[in-house]
Amino acid sequence: MVLRILLSCIVVLFGSELNSQSQIDNLNNVAKKFMISDRDSFFIVSDKIIELAKRQRIDSILSEAFLARGMVYQLAKDYQSAMDYYDSAMVYTKYEDKNNLRARFGISEMLLKLNIEDDNLEEIFKSNLVQAKQFGDSILISNAYTRYANFYMNKADYVNAIQMLINSINYKKKVQKLSKILDQAKLAKLFLLIDDIPKAEYYTFEAQKLAKQNKYSISKKIISTLRGKIESRKGNYERADSFLNIALKSYTKFRAKKDIFNTNLLLAELKIKEGKSNEAREYFNAANKYLSNKYDLTLKSFYYLIKSKIELIKGEYILASNSLDTVENYLEHKNNLLFKIDMNKTRAELEKRRKNFEKSLFFSDSYHNLQDSLFKFKFVRQILDMEAKYQTDEKQKQIELLAANNKVYKLKLKQEKLEKFIILAGAFSGFIFLLFLGITYYKVREKNKLIEKTLKQKDILLKEIHHRVKNNLQLISSLLNLQSRYIKDEKAKQVSLDGKNRVRAMSLIHQFLYQKENLINLSLDEYFKKLVKELFEAYRIHEGRIKVDFNIESFELDVDRVIPLGLIFNELITNILKYAFPGERKGKIQIDLK
DSSP: OHHHHHHHHHHHHHSSOOOHHHHHHHHHHHHHHHTTTOHHHHHHHHHHHHHHHHHHTOHHHHHHHHHHHHHHHHHTTOHHHHHHHHHHHHHTSOTTSHHHHHHHHHHHHHHHHTTOOOTTHHHHHHHHHHHHHHHTOHHHHHHHHHHHHHHHHHTTOHHHHHHHHHHHHHHOOTTOHHHHHHHHHHHHHHHHHTTOHHHHHHHHHHHHHHHHHTTOTHIIIIIHHHHHHHHHHHTOHHHHHHHHHHHHHHHHHTTOHHHHHHHHHHHHHHHHHHTOHHHHHHHHHHHHTTOOTTSOHHHHHHHHHHHHHHHHHTTOHHHHHHHHHHHHHHHHHSOOHHHHHHHHHHHHHHHHHTTOHHHHHHHHHHHHHHHHHHHHHHHHHHHHHHHHHHHHHHHHHHHHHHHHHHHHHHHHHHHHHHHHHHHHHHHHOHHHHHHHHHHHHHHHHHHHHHHHHHHHHHHHHHHHHHHHHHHHHHHHHHHHHHHHTTOOOHHHHHHHHHHHHHHHHHHHHHHHHHHSSOSSEEEHHHHHHHHHHHHHHHTTOOTTTEEEEEEEOOOEEEHHHHHHHHHHHHHHHHHIIIIISOTTOOEEEEEEEO
């Protein structure tokens, strides 16, 4: 390996006559290839870059080299060394340089990782974000939001952490695909922390989709772990087991000790939920092999929480109590609601088994109070979602308004240009003016034709509507008539006949309308005469027995007025025919309408 690196450096430095800057650029390309895959090789190349940069006094190259070394140590979780190199990078930059901001990004994040107390830490993250926006660099802005999210996560302020990560994703460029995947995965973890399973699932699938499109192996590790956690929360234990074992195999392949440790604990927790205590112990013992004091407080808390549950299953109550005390001590420094809820729930069960019912009730109350706090987190998140939607809608309205104003402005400009053109055309040539009039006349004529055609189509549609309504009402009338044949009760038969007549009264209106040119207004004279005639036929009354005189002025009304008038008139004539001329009594009906 070392021989291969030396050969690479020899090719870069002596393979051709290159100046120092070109040599450094080539070495940088070599170093980037080894940043993740081969740290030892990276440091060999990095040392050569620093040597050349110092010799040529190129501060920008030195700052970039120290930033790269800081990132490598950060990936290796050697946070103190990473911080030292970020400090070194700042020495070779000015405040207004982008590399200076990148170095401050690294330092602020290492302060979080090393749990160094600093009252001004939030101000540091805020000022980093402000300066990133001043640069107008979307990548820097996105990175600033991501680190701000880490700050809020460290404080267990999950609502603000979620908001910052969403902002970070919104600023991601298309080229930042891996970074976007990691932010989406982090969002899924945050939503799991506040027990918002649908949102966690959404961002997990988004990350998985992007990883699959770009063939990132991350989907076999981080995504499988997330999906395992989600399925476990949903109670789909078989699917959870499958995903977590996929993740475990992948982590084992890459010898990622911390992730192997965490995944074994997740599988142990899953088996406890399934009631498979022997398998839970096996996974816990497997995790024990990778236990280290270097792990963060969250992971240590999780370890002792699982340990307490296994000890509780085994009946080792004193050991379980000690493990829970350790969890509580860790959670004083690292606020994690789900862990606190789980811890209090486990304590309640422990005290219940010890017959300390008063203590069990106390921890049970604490558990429920924390559940309420978790609900508040979800509620606040929902409010933020609604507010974000409102803001988005408002911005969209503003965009639409600006677009409309812009369109009007363009139309005005176009109109002004057209007017100037007409004036100039009229001044220079009557022929052009006449031609313009001819074109305009042609366009207007075509538009009028189009309008006439549209109106005819509407008339046809309206006639069709009236025709269909009339047919439907006629069908109802026929059904009522058919039904009345099977009714033996005279009162019921009369009610059916009355209903049929009312339907027929409305049907006549639509029949008149589709048969005439005027599709909106109707002549009351014609309508009432036709309605009376049909009522006489319905009640089998000969015109010779009862005469009808019409004195109706010739005027028309619209459909909305005719329908209620028709129904009222139908009721009047029906009642007259039923009750005014009993038996075969003759008479006369006088109808006046003015």
